Amino acid sequence: xxxxxxxxxxxxxxxxxxxxxxxxxxxxxxxxxxxxxxxxxxxxxxxxxxxxxxxxxxxxxxxxxxxxxxxxxxxxxxxxxxxxxxxxxxxxxxxxxxxxxxxxxxxxxxxxxxxxxxxxxxxxxxxxxxxxxxxxxxxxxxxxxxxxxxxxxxxxxxxxxxxxxxxxxxxxxxxxxxxxxxxxxxxxxxxxxxxxxxxxxxxxxxxxxxxxxxxxxxxxxxxxxxxxxxxxxxxxxxxxxxxxxxxxxxxxxxxxxxxxxxxxxxxxxxxxxxxxxxxxxxxxxxxxxxxxxxxxxxxxxxxxxxxxxxxxxxxxxxxxxxxxxxxxxxxxxxxxxxxxxxxxxxxxxxxxxxxxxxxxxxxxxxxxxxxxxxx
Numbered sequence: 001x002x003x004x005x006x007x008x009x010x011x012x013x014x015x016x017x018x019x020x021x022x023x024x025x026x027x028x029x030x031x032x033x034x035x036x037x038x039x040x041x042x043x044x045x046x047x048x049x050x051x052x053x054x055x056x057x058x059x060x061x062x063x064x065x066x067x068x069x070x071x072x073x074x075x076x077x078x079x080x081x082x083x084x085x086x087x088x089x090x091x092x093x094x095x096x097x098x099x100x101x102x103x104x105x106x107x108x109x110x111x112x113x114x115x116x117x118x119x120x121x122x123x124x125x126x127x128x129x130x131x132x133x134x135x136x137x138x139x140x141x142x143x144x145x146x147x148x149x150x151x152x153x154x155x156x157x158x159x160x161x162x163x164x165x166x167x168x169x170x171x172x173x174x175x176x177x178x179x180x181x182x183x184x185x186x187x188x189x190x191x192x193x194x195x196x197x198x199x200x201x202x203x204x205x206x207x208x209x210x211x212x213x214x215x216x217x218x219x220x221x222x223x224x225x226x227x228x229x230x231x232x233x234x235x236x237x238x239x240x241x242x243x244x245x246x247x248x249x250x251x252x253x254x255x256x257x258x259x260x261x262x263x264x265x266x267x268x269x270x271x272x273x274x275x276x277x278x279x280x281x282x283x284x285x286x287x288x289x290x291x292x293x294x295x296x297x298x299x300x301x302x303x304x305x306x307x308x309x310x311x312x313x314x315x316x317x318x319x320x321x322x323x324x325x326x327x328x329x330x331x332x333x334x335x336x337x338x339x340x341x342x343x344x345x346x347x348x349x350x351x352x353x354x355x356x357x358x359x360x361x362x363x364x365x366x367x368x369x370x371x372x373x374x375x
Contacts, residue, residue, distance in 0.1 A: 017053025026321035062097030066141035105143030121206030184273035249285035293363035
């Protein structure tokens with residue numbers, strides 16, 4: 001049997017495109033985007049997924065993508081900031097199912113270039129980095145991901161995520177340094193804190209007021225105190241604010257614990273080649289590995305929003321938009337909680353929401369607390 005992209009087979013089994021675009025349409029309603037925008041963005045999602053959008057969900061995931069725990073090549077996020085409506089984003093792997101990692105990268109790059117032609121932006125900043133991130137025989141868990149920030153009017157802002165370890169983990173730091181230098185940030189790498197790895201390098205393309213180059217750092221066995229010392233922004237967040245967010249998201253209360261399961265991440269964004277220091281900083285906590293179930297993760301998201309004086313009703317509505325299950329019936333629907341600071345703007349809290357198109361991770365039998373920090 002065959003199906004149009006994003007449709008259903010004659011048997012009635014939903015396809016990957018139909019399932020994820022339906023979730024996206026309902027999330028658009030949650031954040032107040034129009035029906036016309038929701039329809040446009042649902043089609044953009046299935047177009048970007050390509051042939052795998054027509055793949056029925058009773059077949060296995062098209063590849064073992066690193067993008068989500070159940071290998072759905074789609075993840076959603078909602079970002080909250082004082083004085084603004086919630087912002088909806090979708091992260092996807094546009095080359096998913098192309099075959100090898102090299103083929104996935106080529107297919108993803110072709111998708112980005114089609115977006116550039118459609119929405120009138122240049123891919124020149126990305127094109128100047130291809131030898132670094134898309135070598136002939138790439139290594140690692142990903143080649144190219146794409147994030148779309150959905151706005152009224154049907155034209156999203158576009159971000160590309162690349163793998164610094166594409167030429168091997170031992171070259172990741174050099175790759176990040178060279179990529180920043182090519183983008184004009186020649187002294188930026190030396191301002192970054194110590195890291196245990198460099199999982200992502202991200203680039204804003206197109207209509208951004210201040211396009212960013214973003215470096216993601218991995219921090220194994222991170223503590224709240226250590227998280228509080230990671231920002232390198234001028235006039236950035238103080239240690240107390242970051243430690244408070246760490247404890248809220250990880251569920252550790254006042255105890256000094258380490259993230260011994262999935263590691264914490266920080267993101268350092270650069271917009272001004274005239275200064276070496278980053279103009280943005282984000283702390284990402286993988287809440288799904290430190291909660292028994294999504295009811296606990298949701299409560300932590302609500303608490304983090306309330307501490308910033310933000311609307312705390314939307315997260316529960318967003319979960320209801322993507323699944324019919326109760327939050328306590330699984331864990332991983334809320335994947336990460338993040339606190340972001342950008343120069344000249346209020347703090348931003350982001351919840352990352354999994355599609356769970358292929359599987360629901362069962363709840364943990366007990367609270368998976370992080371290990372105690374050494375005294």
